[in-house]
Amino acid sequence: MTNLSFAAQKIKQKQKIELNKSVFDFALVYVLEGSILSKENKLKFSKGNLLFLNKTFETLETKKDAIVFVLYFSGSYFKDLHFIQQNFRLSFSPVDIFNSETFLNRSLSLKKENKKLTEQVFELIHQYDREDATTSIFIFHQIMSLFALVENIVKDLGLPIHASYEMSQEIEQYIQQNIYFPDKLQIKSIADQFQISANYFGAFFKKRYAVSYKTYIDAIRIKLIEDRLASNSYSMKQIVEELGFSDESHLTNFYKKKRNATPSSYKRAKNSA
Known part of the structure; x- marks a missing residue:
């Protein structure tokens, strides 16, 4: 054998x-x-x-x-x-x-x-x-x-099965390394990377982090956008290119959907604070 x-x-x-x-x-x-x-x-x-x-x-x-x-x-x-x-x-x-x-x-x-x-x-x-x-x-x-x-x-x-902590760490590292590359963060891509099924990855992630994978990634991207808007060191065009949005409208629509406000209104509020 x-x-x-x-x-x-x-x-x-x-x-x-x-x-x-x-x-x-x-x-x-x-x-x-x-x-x-x-x-x-x-x-x-x-x-x-x-x-x-x-x-x-x-x-x-x-x-x-x-x-x-x-x-x-x-x-x-x-x-x-x-x-x-x-x-x-x-x-x-x-x-x-x-x-x-x-x-x-x-x-x-x-x-x-x-x-x-x-x-x-x-x-x-x-x-x-x-x-x-x-x-x-x-x-x-x-x-x-x-x-x-x-x-x-x-x-x-009602028996528990505890997910692998080691794999959680590897997934977190992968996300940090590829947060600027949206294609690499698609569920299919990340499931292929870790040689598991897309369905298993989604279930594993939600059990481990108590939120869906999409919610987790969106929260990271929102924070990156707000950090750059607050710094006054980035133009909208630079943020769009860095974070992999197709154009400024794409970024604005994404932000409005998550925050119910525009990126420009967030930037004005930070500058006036």
Whole structure:
């Protein structure tokens, strides 16, 4: 299973699952029959449990009567095929789910109706006996349907999934570096930059900052306009060119919509203060 970003396995006898010794970063494990044990953590996972593992998890051992499905992923798997993720309207990426404290190396016990659907999807993936499994859109759709199901369960249970703080910092840096280039700040452009779907980015941003991405960017641009108007060092033409507006009318209309006043009235008020 080396040099792969994804692999599937069905265990029908006593074996070990040692993600920390594999080339993969994450594993999604479903217990179809019997149980599996973690001797180090003294944990037992029974039939119908769905586990979310990363490299920090110790070795799992299946019992003789166990039938277990395992899907292995590297982080790059979800980045390589991120453009399809937008079809599933996920609020969180699978990587966020694997790393969330809610699920990190823990299990989710499924209800009867969810068990049946989960088992069908895992069986479909396991039966896909072709060399292109790593890049298969069909397989990716099956996997993403599993994570869509997980999100629905999470919402029903009211469980939190915390977004990546590291990615928040990277996004903030990107915005600061490109605030003068509107094309680079379009949601599609920034989603491509971070190799995530546009829908996921929008949901991630709103959860992280409590405002929409557009509202956040507009507020920064308004502040930049007002700073330059107040300084008396910039002409309207210079502000238009610096901030990437098409012309002075474009800037004026943008400002009026946000402030219910014109740039010139703001400048007069500042100069008379």
